[in-house]
Amino acid sequence: MNKMSYKEKFVQMNKEAKATWIVAAVIIIFWWLAGFGVYGAFGFGLTILGMPAWFVLSCFGSWILSIVLVAYLIKKVYKDFELDDDEFSAENKSGKENTDE
């Protein structure tokens, strides 16, 4: 658990969201190349376990790639911190009355 100020948490969360978008983009590109790309290059003749290679690579491949990249995100990018904001809770209460108008 990292001790972070309210502000630091937001800097961290923006970083995490950006990394998540990049991972999604990598998966989409891989999915496209493994599916349409492999089909374009080899057609349906190339098979893995009896099924078309383009299918196995794109579907199971993207799935496994997603799992690997999410594991990477969790290990290297995402950080643990307190979701509640104790130090600001007093300010939160007074702020809330005004913002609820």
Next chain:
Amino acid sequence: MSNSFMMLAPVAIFFAVLMVMGFYIQKRSSDARAENYSKDYYIGGRSLGGFVLAMTLVATYSSVSSFLSGPGVAWQKGFGWVYYASTQVVAAFLVLGILGKKMAVVGRKTDSVTAVDIIRNRYQSDLLATISAVVIIVFFTTQMIGQFVGGAQIFSAATGLSYKSGLIIFAVVVVLYTTVGGFNAVAITDTACAVMMLIGMFCLAYAIITKGGGINNIMATINEASKTARATGQGFDMVSPTSSNSIPVQLFITQWMLCGVCTIGLPQTNVRCLAYKDTKSVHRAMMYGTIVVGAMMIGMHLLGVLSRGVLTSIPEGASTDTVVPVLISQYMHPVLAGLTIIGPLAATMSTISSLLIAGSSAVVKDIYLHHKEAKKEQVNQNFVGKISIGMTGIMGIAAVLLSINPPDIIVWINLFAFGGLQAAFFWIFLLGLFWKKANKTGALWCIIGGLGSYIFVYVTGITIGAFHNILIGIAVGFICFIIGTNIGKPVDEKVGRIFFPEKY
């Protein structure tokens, strides 16, 4: 008769377990509810762990179409349809990775219980919040009815019971446990449902592969059918990604929006970001969710394709929706069939329960309690409990009654409810949490322009090439948001400091 009894036994046990879960949770949470009823009933007191969070997300997301219509079409079109469905593999981690923590942090800070609470606190607009709540109520109710109809159909097709009795049996179960148990019961039963979906899928896989004489035999049948399709132009080339161009590339692009990226805007799933316990839970849920959603979506659709080796044709004019029920009822041992049929029923029930609880929260929390708060009236927690349970029950019963003979308008609205929710809410959540300048004028323009244009193109039948219309809804919504934001007043500093402290 005895066959249908053997088949119904596992279903009956499963239903009984769900009911027990609902009542047990109601009993266990009585203390928490006495203190703050809506926080416990609608969001489970922010207590979900990683596993349950992942399962409730996936179970809500995978509906009757993932178990029935999707595999049915895959049976007809082949591997291209699995490729098409596999875009959903990003759905679980994207919503949690992008919105997950921010919604949790600002949700705690602003004491938000619903997705609309977040919208209200961010944009400071009661008009926007009310429109959002109404959009949610309309779309959730119609989607619920769609799920009820689908669930009842599969139930009656597989068991031989009439549509009406099938509907009533399983509708009573899902409405009852959701109503008494609230959000925590929804999350726990969703988890049970997700597990049963996986078990059902494995049973079905076993049956298809053994009855089809192994993967090589099945593939021989599929290759033969594809060869005929390529030679004659009749039927579909099941081994090509576009399935004889019946799934154009444009559709794949918009599928990445509709079932991938834009799903982060769905209020029934992103409300779960307000419900989990800590950052460890959300990290774990991303991992479990990605594993399970991939297994389920790729697995079920692949089974649809492989079932072609068992069931080579369906009667002339029959819908491909009948493929899975026929497989279950005719090619499986009755007890195994009973276990398998729980899968699609569970997919239906877990989607209904989440729509029901979130729909009820939109009425009670977002409209009624907010109205009371605005008038500075104190509300007794006991009374909040009564109207929360009452509202959930009424919405559920109304949806069941409408499902007996669904009016055309509801069937029609249901067609665009999924995309409509995304056109309405995708930018509101995404820009609201990541773009400081975004203001209420932009958000109002977006929900009206995005949803309005999406409905308009549906009504008029306008399309842009082979793209799905979600492209229009999302694009118009974005343009409206940007223009509106530039015209409207900037966000005031108090809101800014809560949602964007890094900018100060």
